[in-house]
Structure formats: structure tokens, C-alpha cells
Amino acid sequence: MDKEIAELSERAREDAKAYPKKRFVFAQIARYLPQRIFIALVGPRGAGKTIILKQILLETKNCIYISLDTQKPENGIFSFAKQAEEEGVKLLLLDEVHAYPGFEMEIKKISDFLKINVAFTSSSSISLHDSSYDLSRRIRPVYVPPFSLREFIYFEKNESIPPLSFEGLLSETAAKEYYGNTIHSEALFERYLQFRNYPFALGKTDLPPIFRNMLETIINRDIILTGRATPQEAMDMRRLMAFIANSPVENMSYTTIAKNLNITRYKAEKYCELFEKAFVLKRVRPKGTNVLQEPKILLALPYRLLYKNYRDCIGAVREDFFTDSMKFLGFGINYLKSERGRKTPDYVIDDAVIEVGGIGKSPSQFKGYPAKKRIILTHPGKIDALCRPLYMAGMLEKSTM
Structure with missing residues (x-):
């Protein structure tokens, strides 16, 4: 085995000792490790995927770690994996796999011809989506998102708060009980929204330059x-990023982008798709069967704040937060259009209509769509038959639903 790779792997093992706390997603990953499954940790840059790999390394015997953005096995990943297997290694950890040209073929060969297991990270889902090899049958993607509000509180304040189910959010009785137990968490909500939803932000102050550099790295x-x-x-x-950030959410479309940037509609859609696969923005489709309707285009937290002051775009940031939270949990989410065809802050999730807004919102926009439940998420928080505090969307957990 390459001596330098072995030495750096041991350093990575030592590095992990500085991170005793684990992301909430770690438990899911740990369940897969004993199985014959290749695990792909996919998520935005800065979400902590490298630290997760190092934590796995620390807790797993017969395991080796390679950072492919700085180390390249001399004869390729497959040859290295073959040699490692011959020396008793059971699990190969590959960090930043998309930095290695042709990694898809290497992983396919390992899957086909070796018994060693593989877990790898990628800060972009672009390569996985566009691979000419069928990796979908060979890997189990695990999404490593930024912090939810609940996870941020766990890392920031060392407080473990029980999760809220989606049904609990919809239920006035359950929501009131949860609000009574977690109302102190609402005080941290606006701090969280402003550049605090990533692990690397813990303990840091001047965060906008870090996110600007991260966006440049992505591009x-x-x-x-x-x-x-x-x-x-x-x-x-x-x-395009600057235009989306500075424009009202309800007015954003491929056509609007193309017209204002003097590019084709095809280019506008292409750029949005690339940014979505890099976890910088997301597209929410309208409710209905008309697939020609354009999606609602929202930014991932906190990128909008690189271009506008928080107080000047608070409504858009709230929608960014809510749609992030739902996407992270794997919900099918669509938005509703008004009777005149305008985009609204109303979203349909599991036959419930949820409007994102401030404390003065009324249910007028709910008219015309049949739903089992209708609620308005407000900030500051308000709770009654119709309203729920917006911060509760950051306290949900999929496994409880």
C-alpha cells in the first residue's frame, strides 16, 4: 500500500478525535456500513461530509481514507482498492470523489470484481446525475444537508430537542404542546437564517466572505x-445568481431571467439546473398536470444574503428556509398559482396547503384549492387554529413521519 496514503489516513483518523459530536444523518449512515452497499454521501460544500468520513474511519476497523482532491492513487482507484483488499482492508473511504476523472468506472469495477466496501463523498451531484455508467444500482445515496434549525441548536447550544412530526405541525393541539416546550428556540431562528446553517460557521463571525468563496469554488x-x-x-x-437574489420570488422564471440577462431561455434553464445539482438553488414545480408551467426558483440558504440585506429580503429568505427544510426531508412539494396565474407563497405538501408569511397574513390565497388542512407559517410565531410558528419547519424529522 502507498506509504503516504497510509500515513495521511492515520492523520485523518486523529483529526476525527476533535469532532466528538455527530451529524444527525450519521446514524443512518452507520446502519448501512455493515451491508454490501456502496454509500455516496452527497451534499453541498461545507455540510461536513469530510468530517463524517473521518468519524467513520475512527470508529471502523480495517478501514482506509483517501482525499482525492489532494491524493491520486498511482495506478488508479481500482488497483489501490484491490491491493487494500489483499492487505485486509474491508472499507475504503474516498473523499471528494468527483475530483478524480473517471471515478464512475473505477467504482463500477470495484463493485463488479472486489468484495471491499466503499463510502465516498461528492460536493456535487452533477457527476452522479450525468454518469454514463449505471451507478444507481450500485450505490446508496445519502443526502448530507446543511444544519436544520434543530441540529444547529444541538451543535450551537448543546441542547437536544425532540423532533416534531409533520402531522404534529398540522395539529393545533400537538403544535401548541411543542411550542410550549421549545418556544425558547425561536430566539435563535433569525441568527440561524443569517449564515449559520452550515457546520463550518460554528464559532465564526465574518461569514459572508466564506460563502462567496464557496460559491466561486462551486462555479x-x-x-x-x-x-x-x-x-x-x-x-x-x-x-444569474445576483438577478435571482435581487428579484421578487413570485416574478422569477426562465423567461424573466433570459430577458434580463440577454441569454436564451435554454441557457437560463441549464444554469438553474446546474446550480440545483450543486445545491445552490432549487426549483419547485407548480401544482397541476400542466408540465409546461415554469417552476418557482428559490435560492438555498444563505446565498440570497450575499446580495441583499436580510431585512430587505426577509420574505424571500423565509421561503428559501421553508423550501430547503421540505426538500431536505424528501417531501414532494409544489407551489400554488393564484386565479390570475401568479406565483404565491402557498405550497402543497401531502394534501396540506401551507403558506409562508409574516404574522399579519390572512388565508385569502387559500381559496379555490381543496385541501385537508390549511396553515400559515408565521414569524414572529403565532399559534391558533390557522397559524403555526415558522421556526417549527426547522424542527421536523422525516423518520418520525
Whole structure:
């Protein structure tokens, strides 16, 4: 085995000792490790995937770690895995696998010809989506999201708060009980919304420059270097981000982007798709069967705040937060259009209509759509037959639903 790789793997093992706390997703990953499953940890840059791999390394025997953005096995990943297996290694941990050209074929060969298990990370789902090899049958993707509000409180305040189910959010009785037990958490909500939803933000102060650099890394490394866009297109993608951030959410569409940036509608859709696969924005489809209707385009937290002051875009940030939370939990989410065809802050989830807004919202926009339950998520929090505190969307957990 390569001596340098072995030495750096031991350093990574030692590094893990500095991180005794584990992300909530770690328990799910640990359940897969004993199985013959290749695990793909996929999520945005800065979500803590590297630390998770190192924590696995610390707790697992016969395991070795390679960071592929700085180390390249001399004869390829497959040859290294074969040699490692011959030396008794049972689990190979590959960090930043998308930095290795042709990694898909290497993983396919390991799956086909070796018994060693593999867990790997990628800060971009672009390569996994676009692979010409059928990796879907060979890997189990595990999404590593940024912090939920509940997880942020766990890491920031060392407080373990029980999760809330989606049914509990809809139930006035259950929501009131949960609110009574967690109302102190609402005081941390606005702090969380402003650049605090990533693990690396813990204990830091000047965060906007870090996120600007991360966005540039996504554009330059995850998109340009992988051949998904040219340097000229990257300039348009930067303009697209600024335009989306500075525009009202309800007015955003491919057509609007194309017109204002002087690009084709095809390019606007392409750039949004690339940014979505890199976890920078998300597209929410309208409710209904008309697939030609354009999606609602929202940014992932906290990218909007790189372009606008929090108080100047608080409504959009609230929608960014809510749609992030639902997407992270794997909900099918759609938005509703008004009777005149305008986009609204009303979302349909599991036959419930949920409106995101401030404390003064009324249910007027709910008219015309049959739903089993209708609620308004408000901030500051209010709770009655119709309203729920918005922060509760950050306290949900999928496994309880």
C-alpha cells in the first residue's frame, strides 16, 4: 500500500478525535456500513461530509481514507482498492470523489470484481446525475444537508430537542404542546437564517466572505472544470445568481431571467439546473398536470444574503428556509398559482396547503384549492387554529413521519 496514503489516513483518523459530536444523518449512515452497499454521501460544500468520513474511519476497523482532491492513487482507484483488499482492508473511504476523472468506472469495477466496501463523498451531484455508467444500482445515496434549525441548536447550544412530526405541525393541539416546550428556540431562528446553517460557521463571525468563496469554488471547480459550462457561461451564471437574489420570488422564471440577462431561455434553464445539482438553488414545480408551467426558483440558504440585506429580503429568505427544510426531508412539494396565474407563497405538501408569511397574513390565497388542512407559517410565531410558528419547519424529522 502507498506509504503516504497510509500515513495521511492515520492523520485523518486523529483529526476525527476533535469532532466528538455527530451529524444527525450519521446514524443512518452507520446502519448501512455493515451491508454490501456502496454509500455516496452527497451534499453541498461545507455540510461536513469530510468530517463524517473521518468519524467513520475512527470508529471502523480495517478501514482506509483517501482525499482525492489532494491524493491520486498511482495506478488508479481500482488497483489501490484491490491491493487494500489483499492487505485486509474491508472499507475504503474516498473523499471528494468527483475530483478524480473517471471515478464512475473505477467504482463500477470495484463493485463488479472486489468484495471491499466503499463510502465516498461528492460536493456535487452533477457527476452522479450525468454518469454514463449505471451507478444507481450500485450505490446508496445519502443526502448530507446543511444544519436544520434543530441540529444547529444541538451543535450551537448543546441542547437536544425532540423532533416534531409533520402531522404534529398540522395539529393545533400537538403544535401548541411543542411550542410550549421549545418556544425558547425561536430566539435563535433569525441568527440561524443569517449564515449559520452550515457546520463550518460554528464559532465564526465574518461569514459572508466564506460563502462567496464557496460559491466561486462551486462555479470554478464543480461546474467549469467538469466541463458543464464554459468560463464565459460562468460569467452569466454569476449574473444569474445576483438577478435571482435581487428579484421578487413570485416574478422569477426562465423567461424573466433570459430577458434580463440577454441569454436564451435554454441557457437560463441549464444554469438553474446546474446550480440545483450543486445545491445552490432549487426549483419547485407548480401544482397541476400542466408540465409546461415554469417552476418557482428559490435560492438555498444563505446565498440570497450575499446580495441583499436580510431585512430587505426577509420574505424571500423565509421561503428559501421553508423550501430547503421540505426538500431536505424528501417531501414532494409544489407551489400554488393564484386565479390570475401568479406565483404565491402557498405550497402543497401531502394534501396540506401551507403558506409562508409574516404574522399579519390572512388565508385569502387559500381559496379555490381543496385541501385537508390549511396553515400559515408565521414569524414572529403565532399559534391558533390557522397559524403555526415558522421556526417549527426547522424542527421536523422525516423518520418520525
